[in-house]
Structure formats: C-alpha cells, structure tokens
Amino acid sequence: MVSAETKDKNRAYLEMDETYVNPVLSRSHKIVAKRGQGSYLYDLNGDAYLDLTTGIAVNNLGHCHPRVVEAVQKQAAELMHTSVVTHHERYIELAKRITEIAPKTLDSVFFGNSGAEAVEGGVKMARYVTGRPAIINFKGSFHGRTMMAMALTTSKLYYRENYEPLPGAVHTAPFPYVYRSYYRNDPDKVIEECLAGLDDLFHQFVSPTQVAAFIVEPVQGEGGYIVAPFKFLQRLREIADKHGILLIIDEVQTGFGRTGKMFAIEHAGVEPDIMLMAKGIAGGMPLAGFATRRDLAKTWLPGRHGSTFGGNPVSCAAALATIDVIVEEKLAERAARVGKDMLTRLQKFAEGKKHVGEVRGLGMMIGIEFNDDKGGPSKEWADKVAARCFDNKMLVLTCGNRGQVIRLIPPLNISDADADKAISILEKAMS
Numbered sequence: 369m370v371s372a373e374t375k376d377k378n379r380a381y382l383e384m385d386e387t388y389v390n391p392v393l394s395r396s397h398k399i400v401a402k403r404g405q406g407s408y409l410y411d412l413n414g415d416a417y418l419d420l421t422t423g424i425a426v427n428n429l430g431h432c433h434p435r436v437v438e439a440v441q442k443q444a445a446e447l448m449h450t451s452v453v454t455h456h457e458r459y460i461e462l463a464k465r466i467t468e469i470a471p472k473t474l475d476s477v478f479f480g481n482s483g484a485e486a487v488e489g490g491v492k493m494a495r496y497v498t499g500r501p502a503i504i505n506f507k508g509s510f511h512g513r514t515m516m517a518m519a520l521t522t523s524k525l526y527y528r529e530n531y532e533p534l535p536g537a538v539h540t541a542p543f544p545y546v547y548r549s550y551y552r553n554d555p556d557k558v559i560e561e562c563l564a565g566l567d568d569l570f571h572q573f574v575s576p577t578q579v580a581a582f583i584v585e586p587v588q589g590e591g592g593y594i595v596a597p598f599k600f601l602q603r604l605r606e607i608a609d610k611h612g613i614l615l616i617i618d619e620v621q622t623g624f625g626r627t628g629k630m631f632a633i634e635h636a637g638v639e640p641d642i643m644l645m646a647k648g649i650a651g652g653m654p655l656a657g658f659a660t661r662r663d664l665a666k667t668w669l670p671g672r673h674g675s676t677f678g679g680n681p682v683s684c685a686a687a688l689a690t691i692d693v694i695v696e697e698k699l700a701e702r703a704a705r706v707g708k709d710m711l712t713r714l715q716k717f718a719e720g721k722k723h724v725g726e727v728r729g730l731g732m733m734i735g736i737e738f739n740d741d742k743g744g745p746s747k748e749w750a751d752k753v754a755a756r757c758f759d760n761k762m763l764v765l766t767c768g769n770r771g772q773v774i775r776l777i778p779p780l781n782i783s784d785a786d787a788d789k790a791i792s793i794l795e796k797a798m799s
C-alpha cells in the first residue's frame with residue numbers, strides 16, 4: 369500500500385528546497401504552490417487552500433486575475449525593460465494614474481521594486497530636501513529588511529538583532545497600541561501619552577529642527593494589525609507642520625483598497641508629504657513606489673536617486689490593470705463592507721473567550737490577538753489556531769511583537785460564500 373507520505377508530491381520539492389535554498393528563507397506553510405486562482409492556492413497534490421494571506425497583502429484581486437494576466441502577457445510581448453535608458457509609456461501612464469487615486473497633494477511619483485526600496489527612497493528624499501538627518505519611527509513598526517528599513521523596524525527584535533551597526537539618526541517614538549496600553553479603556557489618553565513621549569524625545573534625544581521626517585504605518589502590519597487612531601495621525605500632521613518635518617506614510621501593506629479606502633490615510637483625512645506603496649499595487653508583479661509633492665520633488669536633483677528595474681513596463685502594465693479593476697469593481701467599498709461583516713462576526717464569536725483578547729481591524733485587514741491564561745500575549749494560541757486552519761485547508765499568517773496575532777488579509781473580491789467559509793473555519797479552529 370502507498371503511504372500518505374510517499375503520495376505527497378510536495379515532498380520531493382521540499383527536500384530539494386532544504387538542499388539548495390538558503391535556510392534563512394523561512395516559509396510559513398510546508399506546501400509547494402503549483403497554481404493560484406482567485407481566492408485559492410493549489411499545491412503539487414492538487415489540494416486547494418483558501419488563501420487568507422494573499423501573499424502578504426499582494427494579491428488583492430486574488431491569484432492570477434484575468435485582467436492582470438492579460439496586461440502582463442500583452443506587455444511582455446511588446447517591451448519588458450528599458451531602465452533609465454529611455455522613457456516608456458506604462459511608467460508615465462501609471463505615474464499619472466497614481467496621482468489620480470492618491471491624496472490630492474501628491475502629484476509626483478517614483479517607482480522601485482519592493483517596499484523596502486520605497487522606504488529607502490522616501491527617506492533619502494526626505495533627508496535631501498530638508499537637509500536634516502533624523503528620522504522618527506514608531507514602536508512596533510515594520511518597514512522592511514534593507515539596512516535603513518531595518519533600522520526603522522521595531523516590530524520584533526529578530527528583524528534587527530546581530531545586524532548592527534544599523535544606520536543612525538533614527539529615533540523611536542511610542543505608538544498607540546491601545547489594547548496593550550495601561551489606559552486600554554481610554555484611547556484618547558493613550559494618544560496623549562504617546563505624544564508626550566514624542567515631546568520627551570524632542571527634549572531629550574533630538575531637536576525637532578534636526579528631524580527630516582516621521583515615518584508611520586496607518587495600520588501597523590507586521591507589528592500586529594494595530595489601527596492607528598485617526599486622531600493620532602492628525603496630531604502627527606500638526607506637529608510635523610509646526611516643525612517643518614515631513615510626514616511619510618507607509619501604505620505598503622495598507623494600500624490599494626485593503627482598508628476600505630484606496631489608501632488607509634484617507635480615513636484620517638491627512639495629507640502626507642510622501643506616501644510609500646508596494647505589495648498590492650501590481651496584482652502580484654514586483655513593483656513599489658512613492659508619491660510626493662512636486663514642489664518638494666523639484667528640489668531633489670535629477671540623478672540623485674534611481675533604479676535599474678524599478679517601474680519596468682510589465683509591472684507597470686500589471687499595476688494599471690490592477691487599479692482599473694479595483695476602481696471599476698468598487699473593491700475598496702467591498703473591502704469595507706465585507707471586512708466589517710467578518711470583523712463583527714469574529715468579535716461576537718470572541719465574546720467571553722478567555723484566550724481571544726481582541727479582534728480588531730479596518731476593512732479587510734483583520735487581526736485576532738490571543739492571550740495566555742494571565743492575559744499576556746500568546747504566540748502559542750495564535751500558532752495553534754493557524755495550524756488548525758491549515759489542517760482545514762486555509763492559509764493564515766501571524767504577526768505581532770510576540771507572534772500573538774492572526775492576521776486575515778483576504779482578496780478584496782473574495783466571494784461572500786468564501787468569506788463565510790473562512791470565518792467558519794476560524795471559529796472551528798478557535799473552538
């Protein structure tokens with residue numbers, strides 16, 4: 369008789385992976401993906417997994433959306449790469465399109481390849497145009513894995529540990545993580561405490577006159593799916609204006625309809641000076657960028673920044689198609705509606721459950737935070753529930769400073785039936 373193990377077609381590839389792939393690259397699920405369609409990922413056995421990870425907030429239209437596939441195929445057959453040797457149509461069209469959907473003061477766009485590269489570019493620009501060295505990030509933030517992005521990342525120690533020295537002039541201010549705050553029942557007080565911490569920073573570590581920019585995620589992603597209170601973001605804008613500091617909003621994970629608006633910062637009605645984008649921008653193709661004000665960009669001299677692959681024609685064509693689908697199919701609105709339904713149902717389910725501390729979120733960015741017996745963060749419970757979901761053929765990821773949060777990042781066009789199925793699997797897993 370053939371054992372279940374020898375029938376597993378993933379196994380041979382997983383063994384090759386162990387032999388040839390740098391072990392630093394850890395994957396959260398031990399399956400080998402063969403193909404993806406809509407909300408489902410299929411492994412080498414042909415088993416279907418309901419994908420609530422969207423490749424970490426990338427496949428906002430689900431896997432292999434036909435409009436994106438068509439755009440990629442057409443563009444690949446015509447022009448794949450020029451770099452900065454020439455201009456090309458898709459780059460220019462996409463830059464224009466981004467200015468149409470971004471907050472209105474942002475009217476100048478640069479494209480790179482990854483979120484971290486967008487962070488690096490945004491910070492370089494902020495330093496250059498202000499002539500100031502310091503950057504203020506926020507506790508629990510995740511901005512990427514390159515040296516500066518890593519220096520700005522405090523979501524978990526292991527992203528930074530043993531990589532010192534990291535770039536300097538980075539100062540970390542408190543972030544309003546309301547659920548784990550002493551003032552949990554008074555969010556306004558949490559905001560005031562954080563801003564008092566920022567003020568201390570200005571008096572004890574760095575003068576505001578030396579600060580080029582604040583960099584902040586409107587919803588902390590890797591840090592635990594923690595929604596920044598809108599008032600906090602508004603206050604940051606005011607403080608930035610007072611001191612001539614630029615406000616960099618990192619929309620790498622929150623962008624392109626994910627939170628119920630095209631960009632999460634719109635919920636707060638705040639105009640950033642620089643807005644970073646990546647992940648969901650191009651339906652699965654590698655692309656990133658940042659939008660800024662032309663008056664600022666004009667003081668950044670030509671040639672002071674660039675990228676060989678950034679904004680290649682195929683990725684830009686994919687992004688144009690992705691944005692069209694999000695707008696035409698009103699997927700941000702759908703994310704708000706269906707996300708709210710999922711959140712409400714999970715919050716109801718969590719009532720009275722000792723180990724489910726908080727269910728929170730914005731649109732289709734939903735976090736479930738788990739507690740141990742004493743009310744502290746529990747990675748053990750989050751991992752257990754994620755493993756149960758996997759047993760039930762559903763993929764979810766964890767996040768949070770202790771790995772204590774399960775994050776749900778479904779495709780924005782997930783069907784009602786699949787959204788319902790996802791919550792049922794989660795309820796069963798949490799039971």
Ligand SMILES: Cc1ncc(COP(=O)(O)O)c(C=O)c1O
Pocket residue numbers: 424482483484485487510511512513585589590618619620621646647
């Ligand atoms: C908010 C945020 N910024 C930046 C990054 C870095 O993006 P990338 O992994 O594409 O470099 C991430 C990645 O998870 C992110 O969530």
